[in-house]
Amino acid sequence: xxxxxxxxxxxxxxxxxxxxxxxxxxxxxxxxxxxxxxxxxxxxxxxxxxxxxxxxxxxxxxxxxxxxxxxxxxxxxxxxxxxxxxxxxxxxxxxxxxxxxxxxxxxxxxxxxxxxxxxxx
Numbered sequence: 001x002x003x004x005x006x007x008x009x010x011x012x013x014x015x016x017x018x019x020x021x022x023x024x025x026x027x028x029x030x031x032x033x034x035x036x037x038x039x040x041x042x043x044x045x046x047x048x049x050x051x052x053x054x055x056x057x058x059x060x061x062x063x064x065x066x067x068x069x070x071x072x073x074x075x076x077x078x079x080x081x082x083x084x085x086x087x088x089x090x091x092x093x094x095x096x097x098x099x100x101x102x103x104x105x106x107x108x109x110x111x112x113x114x115x116x117x118x119x120x121x
Contacts, residue, residue: 002083002084002085002115002116002117003063003081003082003083003084003089003115003116003117004081004082004084004089004090004093004113004114004115004116005079005080005081005113005114005115005116006078006079006080006081006093006094006097006111006112006113006114007077007078007079007111007112007113007114008076008077008078008079008097008101008109008110008111008112009075009076009077009109009110010075010076010077010078010101010104010106010108010109010110011074011075011106011107011108011109011110012074012106012107012108013069013071013074013075013076013104013105013106013107014074014105015071015072015074016071017104019069019103019104020052020054020069020071020074020076020104021052021053021054021069021071022048022054023046023047023048023054023056024046026046026054026056026067026069027044027046027056029100029103030044030046030056030058030065030067030100031044031058033096033099033100033103034058034060034065034096036095036099037092037093037095037096037099038092038095039060039061039062039082039089039092039096040060040061040062041058041059041060041061042059042060042061043058043059044056044057044058044059045057052071052072053068053069053070053071053072054067054068054069055067055068055069056068060082062082062083062089062092062093063081063082063083064079064080064081065078065079065080065096065100066078066079067079067100074107076104076106078097078100078101080093080096080097080100081093081116083117
């Protein structure tokens with residue numbers, strides 16, 4: 001179906017931030033940002049790596065948020081994908097993406113927006 005997939009690679013994130021190193025802190029940030037963007041949260045799963053680093057997903061009625069941190073490198077990858085089946089959720093996806101970027105404060109960011117599917121799918 002028609003949708004937008006926002007992809008980010010963030011460099012120079014502060015390694016000492018709890019959201020970079022602690023699964024519960026990152027989970028809290030992701031859930032708050034998703035809710036504030038108007039998304040419908042249907043589930044989540046976060047995993048703490050030893051000695052550090054987190055991977056997590058938030059399942060959304062609109063699709064998903066996935067995030068992975070490498071504090072030892074100050075590096076984060078993130079993707080936000082939403083379907084636009086009955087309404088255009090692109091502004092919500094952009095709000096969620098930018099909220100996460102603002103919270104993790106990368107020094108440098110790479111960004112891609114991929115339009116997926118289409119009305120003929």
